[in-house]
Amino acid sequence: KDRPSPVQSRAEALGIPVRHPKSLKSAEEQADLAAIGAEIAVVVAYGLILPRAVLDAPARGCLNIHASLLPRWRGAAPIQRAILAGDAESGVCIMQMEAGLDTGPVLLSAALPIAADETAGSLHDRLAELGAGLIVAALEKLPLAPTPQADCGVTYAAKIEKSEAMLDWNQSAQQLARQVRAFNPFPGALATLGQLSVKVWRASAEAGEGSPGTILASDRAGILVACGEGALRLTELQKAGGKRLPTAQF
DSSP states (O other): OOOOOHHHHHHHHTTOOOOOOSOSOSHHHHHHHHHTOOSOEEEESOOSOOOHHHHHSSTTOEEEEESSOTTTTEESOHHHHHHHTTOSEEEEEEEEOOSSTTOSOEEEEEEEEOOTTOOHHHHHHHHHHHHHHHHHHHHHHOSOOOBOOOSSSOOEEOOOOGGGOBOOTTSBHHHHHHHHHHTTTTTOEEEEETTEEEEEEEEEEEOOOSSTTOEEEEETTEEEEEOSBSEEEEEEEEETTSOOEETTTO
């Protein structure tokens, strides 16, 4: 269901005008934005390409809060892709926006380690807090010297598709454990138990051998499933229409 973001709700509570056009491509919307006479614009998780007229409307342009250490993981899903790839760290960049996708120079950045049990949800929340402080610092320090992004090390964080959710037991347990963490809370990693579709919310890689997809053990500690390399212990599951449960309860 459509609902206001926390930013919109807070702004309205403070009496700050809020607009949420479906598109910024029309000349009317662009003219309305230019008429505000803004010194600078801050863009967070907008999800659409901003037209050049919008980028140029504020006197100092548009700043984007991007949840990666650019140029690694430009694009829509930097948090999930970092976990999937097994990255040791992530971070936030305050970037001067250009017409390209996350190609602009960086004004300010900060890094943080990705924990061994990090989910996309927990990393998102930590990066959101980091980014909030960083954008305030950037605005207080303007003008800041822009640092062009390096030409090497560029990676693209493609949007997460539901079709990626299914666990492939031929992969290594380490990779599947990362997939479970990267897809928590969306879209949730999927497995099948007979004809039953099950979402896997928590799992860990362990030693083990067997035909990929075979259940090696099932007890209160979890369900141990053989993988292409090692084994994956499933510790929190959910069937369609049910609740997320520890494996023992499931």
